[in-house]
Amino acid sequence: MPSFFRRKILILVLVAFIIFVTLIGFSIRERENISAPERFILDTTGVLQSIIHTPVEWVDNSIETFQDVLRVYEQNEVLKERLAEYEGLIVENQELEEEIEELRGTTERAEGLEKYSPVQASVIARSPERWFEQVTINRGSKHGIEKDMAVITKEGLIGKIQSTAAFHSTVKLLSGFDTSNKISSWVVKKNGDNVFGLVEGYDEESGRLLLGGINLDVKLKKGEKVISTGLGGVFPSRLQIGTVDEVKNDEYGLTKTAYIEPAADLYEVNQVIITRRSDQNDKESQEENS
Template identity: 60%
Template sequence: MPSFIRRKRLMTVLIGFVILVVLIGFSMRDRTELTVPEKFIQDTVGWAQSIFHSPIQLITNTTNNIQDMFHVYEQNEVLKSRLAEYKGLIQKNQQLKKENEELRATIDKTESLSDYTPIQATVIARSSERWFEQMTINRGEEHGVAKDMAVITSEGMVGKIKSVGAFHSTVQLLSGFDRSNKISSWVVREGEDNVFGLIEGYDKESGRLLLEGIKQDVELKKGDVVISSGLGGVFPKNLRIGKIDKVVNDQFGLTKTAYVEPFADLFDINHVMVVDRDMQSIPEEEQGGGEQQ
């Protein structure tokens, strides 16, 4: 009995093996059509793949898009930072270029004022409350600066020394002058004698200096140059001040007042020269032959 059972089991295994081999051979042969069970299995697997593939693909695409957005944001921040640095470099370069031009002009002016031996200085501060009236320079008594010395740029006069410290000084700008600050001046006329006048203030509305005391019979033209005469004992002579813009009669009709446009930009000053009034002035014959009044 036991041997019969063993034989039955062996036969079952052999039959199963044969069926398996037959199925394998059947499935491996080239066929153009699938059986119904194969089609069912293929479609079932395809549907399952479709069901799982779509959300997985959506999650993958969303994750990639989010990562790309972060990358774009980071790149944008880097580009903004570099753009800000680039703008800063451009502004710095423009400022350095401007200062270089001012320094070159100052050096050239210093060479042309060899009779005065100017003291070069840099503006280090301007008060917000008195921006149009005063500024501070980095030169003082230790550098030879004294009160009431004239202060000029390469374009022309900008003011005078108001107060002096050991290493710094305060400059009273022409735009802060009133009638207590006078500049004895010549109006240089081409082909004619110079005309005497006094700078006695600044008209803030027009941005012009006021040249007072001009005789009624004197004719001045727009563009005539105004220079210091040196007669007041404060400023050296022949320092460029400005040019005539317009001339009007005073309120009493006895003299004329000329509005003088300063040569120097009084509101944008970086480098100046302090000129000692006691040093030798330019020879009289270089003034243009004008008579002193």
């Protein structure tokens, strides 16, 4: 009996295998019409493939989009860095151009001081306590700088030497002048009748110089230039001081006071010229030779 059942099972397996092979061969051959079970299997497989393909494609597209955004972000950061570097170069270039222009202006101004041996210097510091009154320059007594020498920029007069050390000096700006620091001046008139006055102070509220001692019968116009007379021996003649901005009678009604807009920017000073007299240079050369 056991052998009979084994043979029966083997026969069934063999028959099933033959049927299976026959079905495979029948399925893979080219046909125009397929059976209902095959259509069912085909449709079911297509639906399952669509269901699986859609999220997979969405995830794949999302990953590609994220990668594109990441690449754009990285490129944008690189462009920002290069733009910042470019802007820095522009600012640096502008500063260099301004410095060159200022140096060119001071050189041209120095060439116009025939009776002097101008000494060019750079501002290296401003006193925090007296920011608007004085600056420190990199020239001192070793360069022939002495107290009360006039100091100018390419625009005009800015002050005078207040004190000196061997290699540095302190400049008292016009904004720190008072009645003890007077400058004899001319208000230049078109008809040649220049008006004499004295720069004798600074109005902190308006940021203008005070030109006093002007006769009441004198008429001044806004915009007329004010220059130094050269009297007194401290300031060279014809240095630009500023322009007339406003005229008022003094508190006693005896003279007029003109408010002068400074020619030079007293708050932005970088390159200056010290007006050193030529005869001082000659004397020092003779002393050194002797």
